[in-house]
Amino acid sequence: MFVFGPTILILLPAIILAAYAQWKVRSTYTKYSKVDAFNRITAQQTAERILAGAMITDVTIEPSQRQLSDHYDLTKKVLRLSAPASSSLAAIGVAAHEAGHAIQHAQNYAPLSLRTAIVPIAKFGSQLAFPLFFLGLFASIPSLVTFGIIAFSAAVLFTLITLPVEFDASRRAIVALRETAIVNEEELGSVKEVLFAAALTYVAAAAMAGLQLLMLLSVNRRR
Numbered sequence: 001m002f003v004f005g006p007t008i009l010i011l012l013p014a015i016i017l018a019a020y021a022q023w024k025v026r027s028t029y030t031k032y033s034k035v036d037a038f039n040r041i042t043a044q045q046t047a048e049r050i051l052a053g054a055m056i057t058d059v060t061i062e063p064s065q066r067q068l069s070d071h072y073d074l075t076k077k078v079l080r081l082s083a084p085a086s087s088s089l090a091a092i093g094v095a096a097h098e099a100g101h102a103i104q105h106a107q108n109y110a111p112l113s114l115r116t117a118i119v120p121i122a123k124f125g126s127q128l129a130f131p132l133f134f135l136g137l138f139a140s141i142p143s144l145v146t147f148g149i150i151a152f153s154a155a156v157l158f159t160l161i162t163l164p165v166e167f168d169a170s171r172r173a174i175v176a177l178r179e180t181a182i183v184n185e186e187e188l189g190s191v192k193e194v195l196f197a198a199a200l201t202y203v204a205a206a207a208m209a210g211l212q213l214l215m216l217l218s219v220n221r222r223r
């Protein structure tokens with residue numbers, strides 16, 4: 001930490017935003033996991049209806065174990081839901097969002113394809129960036145420092161491309177929920193709250209990554 005000195009304060013807004021987003025997503029999810037949709041449709045049925053409405057027949061829906069571990073696995077075309085039998089607005093909203101990812105995949109939505117393509121580079125980048133950067137710094141090998149910064153930029157790029165992917169999946173979820181009348185307008189407002197809170201965590205992650213990059217650049221310039 002000491003090499004960063006006061007530069008580490010750059011991260012403060014992102015740390016605050018991340019903490020707020022975590023609290024917001026937990027509290028909103030908890031609140032709406034206790035409120036059932038008027039027509040008692042389940043999360044599983046929600047996903048099935050939205051997929052059927054989008055003419056998607058090759059995606060299977062499976063239960064996932066942990067809470068808030070819902071995701072769409074595009075390599076296996078599997079949509080995993082943590083609360084498939086729940087009729088809560090939180091579970092329905094999350095299921096609709098994941099179905100939104102399945103629709104993006106089926107329609108070859110460009111930001112999703114791009115994000116998938118850079119996953120290996122971003123993973124490699126986020127794991128090696130800091131070790132390379134510090135090794136370069138302490139051993140005075142500028143090219144290693146530069147390589148560390150480039151590697152971290154790939155991780156930053158990933159968090160940025162994630163934003164349109166996530167916002168678009170939620171937008172598709174809202175449209176589908178309205179079209180299929182799975183929830184009424186008032187309930188849709190609550191679903192939007194859940195999805196907005198979830199989106200905020202991605203904004204916080206992107207802000208954190210961006211500011212970390214800024215921190216590496218400013219430490220490098222000071223040396």
Ligand SMILES: [Zn+2]
Pocket residue numbers: 097098101166169
């Ligand atoms: Zn998502």
